[in-house]
Amino acid sequence: MSADDEWYYTISTGEVTKGKVADAFDRMGPYPDEATAKRALEIAAQRNAAADAQDED
Template identity: 80%
Template sequence: MSATTGDWYYNVTTGEVTKGKVAHALDRMGPYPDEASARRALEIAAERNAAADAEDED
């Protein structure tokens, strides 16, 4: 997916959401399909971690 088709990123250092790979790779989470999803990056990561932890417990 190219930056023109919806690659949104969350910058963990600044808390900013950008379209395209603006921040250094170690500072960004993504890509996300849209801006709203990128703004929820930390929530999405927490949900995925909780699901993985639950699987590990089984």
């Protein structure tokens, strides 16, 4: 899958785009599909919570 076929979440606007539209420092991804990219912040929060839990162990 090329970068143009992957989905990204733009942090500053909350927009989801196909391909690397936003600057590298302003995007999250790549994600396999639009629905997953729309959940970027939720996914990041879950990963952070899991990492914090590991740190506590």
